[in-house]
Amino acid sequence: MDPTRDNPLIRIKAFFDGLGIFTFFTVILLLILGMGALFGWFGKTDTPEDAAGDIRYEIKKEIDSAQATVLTEEQISTVLSDVAGKLASSKAIAVEKPEQIVPGSDTAKNLAEAPAVDLTNIDASPAEADAAIDPAVLEIGKAxxxxxxxxxxxxxxxxxxxxxxxxxxxxTGPISNLVIIQLRGLKGPITVAGKEYNFPAGMTPMAYQTDEQIAGVLTYIRNNFGNKASAVKPEQVAALRSEVGKPQATVEELTKP
Ligand code: HEC
Incomplete structure (x- = not known):
């Protein structure tokens, strides 16, 4: 039998050796944990900005996937570059809200002197409803x-x-409505083909288009998708240019179709 087994001094030494090794590794572990917490090794600690960022990424992902089901990447980029090009080349328009016009100013005088637009002139073109439509105009409208x-x-x-x-x-109704919607946009409830719609932001004005472009796109929508109505002429758009800058139109301001 090994005589050292019964030697109490050796047993006590062995106990303290064990204790020493245990303490050594515990200290190392604590050091690692401490540094980990300091440098964020164990998962990042969420700052409020990180948390908000995560939510934004989630929402962006949802929007992207929702859009992907409606429009292809190619369609989106065509539309976006088209819109961006037009915005870049369009002039800023003054927003002349009645309550923002200084009494006695040039703007107030110009508005007071502006002749009232006679919509009947714009809307009366029944004789031309069946006239052939110029393909070049439809081409502009399609673009x-x-x-x-x-x-x-x-x-x-x-x-x-x-x-x-x-x-x-x-x-397919009065042309003045369509021109006003292009020049001022549209807001508030509207009934289309027996169904009521009310889009929170409504439609934005698209007055950056030329008279020819507006006439073209309106002629295009009046003679597509099963619609059939007379062509819109650039002069009919020009006659309403003074509408530009007014707040978004509402259905009450339009002529009932
Ligand atoms: C940013 C989205 C948007 C774009 C782009 C847009 N519209 Fe609209 N449009 C709307 C909304 C929204 C309404 C309904 C407004 C309301 O709620 O009163 C509307 C309404 C209309 C209406 C009357 C209602 C109907 O459905 O007949 C016409 C006509 C129309 N738009 C034509 C056009 C034409 C033409 C163009 C392109 C030159 C165009 N819109 C581009 C959003 C848009």
Whole structure:
């Protein structure tokens, strides 16, 4: 039998050796944990900005996937570059809200002197309803419609962002309505083909388009998607240019179709 087994001194030494090794590793572990906490090795500590960022990424992902089901990447980039190009080349327009116009100012005088627009002149063109439509005008309209289609659907079927243009009595109705909607945008409840819509932001004005482009796109939507109505002439748009800058139109301000 090994005589050291019964030697109490050796046993006590062995105990303290064990204790020493245990303490050594405990200290090392604590050091690692401490440094880990200091340098964020064990998962990042969420600052409020990180937390908000995470939520934004989640929302962006949802929006992207929702959009992917409606528009292809290619369609989105075509529309975006088209819109961006137009915005870049368009002039800023003054927003002349009545309550912001200084009494006695040039703007107030110009507005007071501006002749009232006679809508009957613009809307009376029944004789031309059946006239053949110039393909060149439809071509202009088709190019403009890319932007409209982003909200109204590329076939005018309507969608989550806008009411339908196909079968809309507004589209085949009075031309002045359509021109005003282009120049001022539209807001508030509107009934289209028997269904009521009310989009929170409404439609933004698209007055950056030339008279020819507006006439083209309106002629295009009046003669597409199963719609049939007279062409819109650039002069009919020009006659309403003074509408630009007024607040978004409401249905009450339009002529009932
Ligand atoms: C940013 C989205 C958006 C774009 C782009 C857009 N619209 Fe609209 N449009 C709307 C919304 C929203 C309404 C309904 C407004 C309301 O709630 O009163 C509307 C309403 C209309 C209406 C009357 C209602 C109907 O459905 O007949 C016409 C006509 C129309 N838009 C034509 C156009 C044309 C033409 C273009 C392109 C030149 C265009 N819109 C581009 C969002 C859009």
């Amino acid at each position: 403009q419609f890319l932007v409209c289609g982003a909200c109204h659907g590329q076939n005018g079927e309507g969608g989550a962002a806008a009411p339908p243009l196909a079968g809309s009595e507004w589209v």
